[in-house]
Amino acid sequence: xxxxxxxxxxxxxxKNLVRNGWMTFASISAVTVMLFVVGAFLMIIxxxxxxxxxxxxxxxxxxxxxxxxxxxxxxxxxSDLEEIPGIDSIQFVSKDEGLDSLIASLGEEGDIxxxxxxxxPLNDVFVVQAEEPQETENIAGDIETLPHVDSVEYGKxxxxxxxxxxxxxxxxxxxxxxxxxxxxxxxxxxTIKLTIIARKREIQIMKLVGATNWFIRWPFFVxxxxxxTLGAVLPISILGYGYRRFYESVGTETGISFFQFLPQxxxxxxxxxxxxxxxxxxxxxxxxxxxxxxxxx
Amino acid sequence: MITMNEVWKTxxxxxxxINGIDITIDKGEFVYVVGPSGAGKSTFIKMIYREEKPTRGxxxxxxxxxxxxxxxxxxxxxxxxxxxxxDFKLLPNLSVxxxxxxxxxxxxxxxxxxxxxxxxxxxxxxxxxxxxFYPHELSGGEQQRVAIARAIVNNPSVLIxxxxxxxxxxxxxxEIMHILDDINQRGxxxxxxxxxxxxxxxxxxxxxxxxxxxxxxxxMRGEYGYER
Numbered sequence: 001x002x003x004x005x006x007x008x009x010x011x012x013x014x015k016n017l018v019r020n021g022w023m024t025f026a027s028i029s030a031v032t033v034m035l036f037v038v039g040a041f042l043m044i045i046x047x048x049x050x051x052x053x054x055x056x057x058x059x060x061x062x063x064x065x066x067x068x069x070x071x072x073x074x075x076x077x078x079s080d081l082e083e084i085p086g087i088d089s090i091q092f093v094s095k096d097e098g099l100d101s102l103i104a105s106l107g108e109e110g111d112i113x114x115x116x117x118x119x120x121p122l123n124d125v126f127v128v129q130a131e132e133p134q135e136t137e138n139i140a141g142d143i144e145t146l147p148h149v150d151s152v153e154y155g156k157x158x159x160x161x162x163x164x165x166x167x168x169x170x171x172x173x174x175x176x177x178x179x180x181x182x183x184x185x186x187x188x189x190x191t192i193k194l195t196i197i198a199r200k201r202e203i204q205i206m207k208l209v210g211a212t213n214w215f216i217r218w219p220f221f222v223x224x225x226x227x228x229t230l231g232a233v234l235p236i237s238i239l240g241y242g243y244r245r246f247y248e249s250v251g252t253e254t255g256i257s258f259f260q261f262l263p264q265x266x267x268x269x270x271x272x273x274x275x276x277x278x279x280x281x282x283x284x285x286x287x288x289x290x291x292x293x294x295x296x297x
Numbered sequence: 298m299i300t301m302n303e304v305w306k307t308x309x310x311x312x313x314x315i316n317g318i319d320i321t322i323d324k325g326e327f328v329y330v331v332g333p334s335g336a337g338k339s340t341f342i343k344m345i346y347r348e349e350k351p352t353r354g355x356x357x358x359x360x361x362x363x364x365x366x367x368x369x370x371x372x373x374x375x376x377x378x379x380x381x382x383x384d385f386k387l388l389p390n391l392s393v394x395x396x397x398x399x400x401x402x403x404x405x406x407x408x409x410x411x412x413x414x415x416x417x418x419x420x421x422x423x424x425x426x427x428x429x430f431y432p433h434e435l436s437g438g439e440q441q442r443v444a445i446a447r448a449i450v451n452n453p454s455v456l457i458x459x460x461x462x463x464x465x466x467x468x469x470x471x472e473i474m475h476i477l478d479d480i481n482q483r484g485x486x487x488x489x490x491x492x493x494x495x496x497x498x499x500x501x502x503x504x505x506x507x508x509x510x511x512x513x514x515x516x517m518r519g520e521y522g523y524e525r
Contacts (some may be wrong), residue, residue, distance in 0.1 A: 044413055205386055208346070210376035211403035212369070214488070 005215070015224025020195040022226065026125050027191040031231025031282065034276045038177050039239045042271055045173040049140055052166035059133050059162075061140045064123040064150040074124065077148045081126060084142050088131040095122040108229035123150055134163070136168050188227060188286030191215065196294055203294050220287045228283020232275045240268045298324040298346060298486055299455065304354035306340050306510075314340040315351070316510035318436045322488065324454070326498055327481045329497050330490040331521055332507040338490045341507055345488065346378045347371050358502050359454065376404055379448030379456045379485075385440045387447075393419070394428040396445045404451065418446040438469030443475060449480060458478060458489040462496065474500055497521040503515035 017024045063081070065074060081090055099122055103110035128143065130136045136154055142153045196203070206216050247264045299322040306315035314337045332338050343349040343478055348361050356363040359377065366374065387396050394415060401411045419425045422442040432440055436457055441461060448456055458477065462470035474496055481487045491497060497504060497520065504519030505512060514522065 002405060004408075006404070201386060202388055205388065205399070206403045207372075208375060208386075209400040209403060209447070210372040210374075210381050212372045215403055215405075 009218035013226065014217060016082060016195065016199075016223050017226055020198075023195050025189045027188050027227045027283075028231045030184055030187040030191070030229055031279055032234050034180050034187075034282070035232050035279055036235040038180050038236070038278060039235045039271055039275050040273060041176055042174055043239065043243060043267065045170065046267060046270075047262055048166070048169050050260070052162070052169075054260070055166075056164055056222075057084055059130075059136050059154065061128040061130070061143060061152060061154040062135060063126040063128055063143050063152055065125065066148045066150045067123055068147045068153050069124070073148045077146060078126065079141065080146050082129065084139060086131050086135045088137060090129075090130045091127040093125045094126055095120045095124050097168035098122045098125060147177045181278060185282045185286045185289070188224065188283055191289040192224065193290040196220075200294060203291075207295070217288065217291060218293060220291050221284055224281070224283035224285070225280050226288030227277035228281065229276055229285070230279075230281035231283070232272075236272045240272060243268055243271075298321055298326070298359070299488070300355075301344075302355045302357075304344070304351045304356060306337075306344065306349060306498070306505040307352045312428050315344070315509055318354075318507075318510075318512055319519060320505065320512060320515070322486065323421040324486055325481070325484055326375045327478070327487045329490070329499060329502055329504045329519075329521075330488060330507060331492070331523065332513070333523065336508040337507045339459065340510075341456055342488070342490050343475040345457055346380055346425075347374055353449055370405075372525070376451055377455070379445075379451075379453040381441070381456065381461045382442050383460040384447070385432075385437075385444045387440055387443055389432050391431075392428065393424060393430050393443050394430070396432070396443055397450050400447045400450050406451075414450050415446075418450045421449070421479065422446045423495060436469070437465050438472055440471075441465060445473070445476060445480070448486065452484065455486045455488065458491075459489065460490055462491065462493050470496060494521040494523065 063077075065077060069077070078090065078092075081087065096117075099116065099120055102122075103113050104225065106113070130139050140154045141153050143149060203216055208237065244264050247261060250261065301318050301320045304315055305313075305316045307313045316337075318341070330338050330341060340349055344351055344363070345358070347366065351364050354364065358374070361370075361374065363374070374465070385438075388399065391399060397415045397418060398411050401414060414519070416425065416428075419428055422445055424439060424446065426441055427435065427439065432443070435443070441464075445456075445461075459478070462473055465473065470493060477487055477489065478500065501516050501518040504514065504521070505521060506514035506519075
């Protein structure tokens with residue numbers, strides 16, 4: 001394509017935006033509303049995702065060692081554990097440490113257990129963490145078959161519930177975002193279609209004198225791209241500003257240690273980039289869809 | 298130049314517009330296409346510039362078979378065929394000059410070529426002095442001349458005119474005919490669908506009559522042959 005032609009397409013695309021003022025306004029508004037909701041959801045989902053991942057990090061396997069196991073046998077078990085693939089970390093907690101933390105966690109009621117210090121009934125424990133939280137169940141199964149293992153515990157129920165909840169939230173968010181994208185796309189396609197009807201004769205003449213389909217499409221491509229990206233401006237500014245203020249006032253303090261909000265710095269920029277891409281995609285897609293019919297002359 | 302072999306056209310709604318047409322139009326010919334309304338004239342014309350595709354048969358123009366032509370090669374075909382319509386199809390917000398230049402701009406001609414070609418064809422249709430006018434400032438005949446200028450500006454080998462005088466009064470119609478004849482004298486093949494009995498019977502050319510989707514008559518220096 002010649003430079004002169006590129007310039008013409010850009011000029012035509014912008015001219016069309018101005019010429020169809022109200023239609024342009026309607027399309028941009030549709031994109032703005034859509035991206036606003038999508039953006040809000042995105043930030044919620046990203047935060048939920050963040051919570052879920054930090055919860056998942058906390059899922060660990062407790063490997064109870066046979067009470068009678070000698071030091072060598074413990075070492076043997078440790079080297080066996082190290083050979084299992086997909087394990088992130090292994091931490092040894094002796095039965096004394098275990099009792100101490102039990103007593104501490106129970107507060108005053110824990111005092112009763114102090115008498116047990118002489119005759120500690122607990123097992124020594126290896127705390128194992130998987131690289132991928134989803135692999136925890138398999139790894140626990142593998143560990144159970146090793147020698148010198150009394151039993152294995154990994155909070156199966158909580159663990160499964162957690163995954164079903166986080167998966168559900170992600171799925172709902174994804175469906176919502178896709179649904180909104182399609183709605184906005186059809187809105188854009190329809191508004192552009194209305195403006196194309198006014199330009200039908202122009203397109204028809206272009207076809208008749210031998211313009212290629214892409215020559216006719218480019219200005220509409222530019223127009224759709226501009227509609228989509230302009231529609232992203234307002235949602236990005238409002239959501240970005242809003243999150244910044246929210247984060248400044250609430251900060252990372254949510255009251256629960258592992259429930260922390262994502263810092264604004266990467267989140268807001270990621271959101272902006274995503275919204276601009278979605279806007280551009282929806283705009284271009286919509287305009288390409290609406291012109292298709294008119295190219296068949 | 299233009300050859301049709303056993304061409305059939307049935308529209309998706311079941312209308313059988315063309316039912317087996319064989320014809321050859323040589324380079325430099327001037328051909329009238331006549332016939333009652335709804336007999337298939339328009340379909341015949343539209344198939345030549347590939348707005349409609351034949352259901353069956355071959356249409357060969359300049360050695361290229363339109364029936365088998367790929368979608369992306371159609372623009373190149375159209376650049377070698379000029380088309381003029383009954384309703385002119387000018388762009389109202391462009392001047393005479395811009396309307397004609399538009400045909401060259403969209404095929405990415407160089408600006409210097411465009412200027413020269415546009416002034417040349419405006420000279421042929423005697424509108425050089427009205428280059429800056431807008432369509433609504435012109436008479437019907439002048440508008441049709443602009444349309445003709447646009448159709449021939451990229452030097453097509455065929456000019457197709459679909460009832461070019463249909464919207465014009467008799468005097469203006471003659472004016473248009475003289476211009477088309479002039480263009481034909483310069484070597485361009487002209488295929489013109491018309492209902493104008495007087496013109497066909499006065500400026501004698503080859504006449505192809507289409508009735509019921511078939512060629513009913515094909516005569517050199519023929520007559521219109523219908524009452525209206």
